[in-house]
Amino acid sequence: MAGALSLNPPYYEALKRLTLELAGVNLGSDHAFLVETRLSALARKEGFQSLDALVDExxxxxxxxxxVQVVSTLLERDSHFNKDPKSFTLFTDKILPDLYxxxxxGQVRLLSFGCAAGQEAYGMAMAFERVKDQFPGLSLEIIGVDYPSAALDRAKAGRYTHFEVQRGLPARDLIRFFDPSPEPSSSxxxxxxxxxxxxxxxxVHLLSSLGSLPKFHGVLFRGALPHYSGPAKLRVLRGLSSLVLPYGYLLLGSxxxxxxxxxGFDSVDExxxxxxxxxxxxEDLDPLDDPAAKKSNGRTTFTKTKKKKSG
Structure with a gap:
């Protein structure tokens, strides 16, 4: 397989540096064939005559x-519905009851950070729909963010191939939450x-400032943390901590x-x-914070108080 590669090794090393710089992710040394396959498809889509022409540009x-297009193409994750089922169980059996x-x-707001093609975000919405009768008066809003890419375009369209819906999606959910394409030639x-x-x-640039996003009662950041470099992990976690309301949740991969x-996060025993x-x-709370967050328990806090001026 390595013999079929045409991308010059210096270019591959340059792509690794670019991906680390823009996204904080190490491509590794064993993904050359995947890199070439994905970028060749991007080159055709963007009208370049060859992969070399794209890389030269x-x-x-x-x-x-x-x-940004190159990096998002290289980092597109192969996701599917109901991936890591433990996360969905924690959402319906622990997070929702506690928030309720x-x-x-009222409204609970979730962030799907690094949402790829949207299966996680729609999957959590389906999980909520199945149990919402247990929480009368509660509604859910989910915001999925990721680098601009073809995967994110598919998420926005909410359109999936027959192969994609077969990966982890029960038939009952397919019938309940999806419609077949009206186009006769499409499955x-x-x-x-x-x-x-x-x-x-x-x-959203996942390593940029996240200040344009609202506050959330929960953040889903599953399956991505091990791929980030050390400095990128710190930057991402610092940004996410600023988005989670007091007593809100951060859910990682199982x-x-x-x-x-x-x-500022404490592990949940379960x-x-x-x-x-x-x-x-x-005094530092946002007006959108939950009333329970205003009850002090005397613990050392994440947000520092402002020092009073002497005299």
């Missing part, structure tokens, strides 16, 4: 739009409008932990992959 001009006990209704399935109304997707890098945000001092 990328490193010859330094054009930022093409750089505090709020008693695609399209998310129903009732489910789409709960989910929106945004183009085999992932924050270890000593917690940024699962090492589930973390809860510590409370903040009342």
């Amino acid at each position: 990328l490193f010859g001009t330094g054009e930022s739009r093409l750089a 006990a505090v709020r008693g209704g 695609d399935w399209i998310v129903k409008d009732s489910l789409k109304a709960m989910v929106q997707f945004k183009d 085999h992932e932990t924050l270890k000593q890098i917690n940024f 699962a090492s992959c589930l973390y809860r945000k510590r409370e903040e001092i009342a």
Whole structure:
């Protein structure tokens, strides 16, 4: 397979550096064939005569739009519905009941960070629909964010191939939450409008400032943490901690932990992959914060108080 590669080794090393710089992810040394396959498809889509022409343009001009396209293409994750089922069980059996006990209704907002083609976001929406009768008066809003890519475009369209819906999606959910494509020649399935109304997707540079996003009661960051470099992990976790409301949740993949890098999150006993945000001092709270977050328990807090001026 290595003998079929045409991309020059220096270019491959340059692509690894670019991906690390823009996304904080190490490509590794054993993905050359995947890199060439994906970039060849991107070259055809963008009208380049060859992969070499695309790479020459990328490193010859330094054009930022093409750089983002290349990196997002290289990092597109192969996701499917109901991946890592433990996460969905924690959402319906732990996170929702706890939030409902505090709020008693209203809207719960979730962030799907690194949402890829949207299966995670729509999957959580389907999980909520199955149990929402247990939580009268509670509604759910999900925002999925990722680098601009063909995968994110598919998420926004809510359109999946027959192969994709067969991967982890029970037949009952397919019938309940999807419509077959109206095009006679297509076997695609399209998310129903009732489910789409709960989910929106945004183009976001995952290592940039996340200040444009609202606050969330829960963040889904599953299966991606091990791929980030050390500095990128710190940057991402610091950004996510600023988005989670006090007593809100951070849900990692079932085999992932924050270890000593917690940024204001405490592990939930029932699962090492589930973390809860510590409370903040009342004077620093956002008006959108839950009332329960204003009850001080005397613990050391994540948000520092402002020092009073002497005299």
